[in-house]
Amino acid sequence: MAGRSTRSNSADDTNPSNETADEVARQLNTALPNLLTKLVQALKGNRVNQREAIPSCSIKTFRASGAKELFGIEGAVGLLTCCYSPVLGRFKKVADRRICPDDEIEKLESEFWNHKMVGSDIDGYTARFHKLARLVPHMVTPVSQRVNHYIRGLAPEIKAHVTSSKPATIQGTVGMANRLTTD
Structure with missing residues (x-):
């Protein structure tokens, strides 16, 4: 079996390992910027997709x-x-x-439709209104319908003031009714 020699050939002036290293370095310098650009674009694309x-x-x-x-x-x-x-x-x-039987749903709808404020108990009226609204959401699905129904059940003295302000949200309507009742 012939052994390999670890001695370099003295007749050959150039070192092949240096040429190989130089060639690899040149190829990396050429390829790395393109690879990094593609990697950054891919990561940005993933962030957009994740959002x-x-x-x-x-x-x-x-x-x-x-x-x-x-x-x-x-x-x-x-x-x-x-x-x-x-x-x-x-x-x-x-x-x-x-x-839920249909007759129970009809009872809840009727109670919700006829729900009115008693005296100056705005907190009780509001709490019951929200409970009934959760039980029959189809009756208050658009926000404007919810606001109009809330105003319709208020006491007459408060109803006129709240209606004239034309509130857009239920929170604004409830807040105004609370302020008018407590003042």
């Missing part, structure tokens, strides 16, 4: 989701109900159609 895939959460989208309000005194059950309410809301729509 489109993950919906942003703002206070407006959160409030529109119909999540329950949590005041901190409800305990663990209240927290879980608050956290899972959008999911439960979708389930509830399906379950209501299958479980």
Whole structure:
């Protein structure tokens, strides 16, 4: 078996390993900028795709989701109900159609339609209004319909003032009714 010699050939003036290293360095210097540019473009493209895939959460989208309000005194059950309410809301729509009898839905609709403010109990009226609105959401689906129905149930002295201000949101309507009642 012939062994390999580790001695370099003295007749050859150039070192092949240096030529190879120089050639690799030249190729890397040429290829790396193109590779880096492609990598950066791919990463930017992924960020754009990720932004489109993950919906942003703002206070407006959160409030529109119909999540329950949590005041901190409800305990663990209240927290879980608050956290899972959008999911439960979708389930509830399906379950209501299958479980709740039509005559019960009609009773709730009638109660909601005839709901009026008694005396100056604005807090009681507002709380019951929101509970009934959750039970029959099809009656208050557009925001304008919810606002109009809330105003319709107010006491006559307050109704005229709130109607003249033409509030656009239910929060503005409730706030104005509260201010007028407490003043």
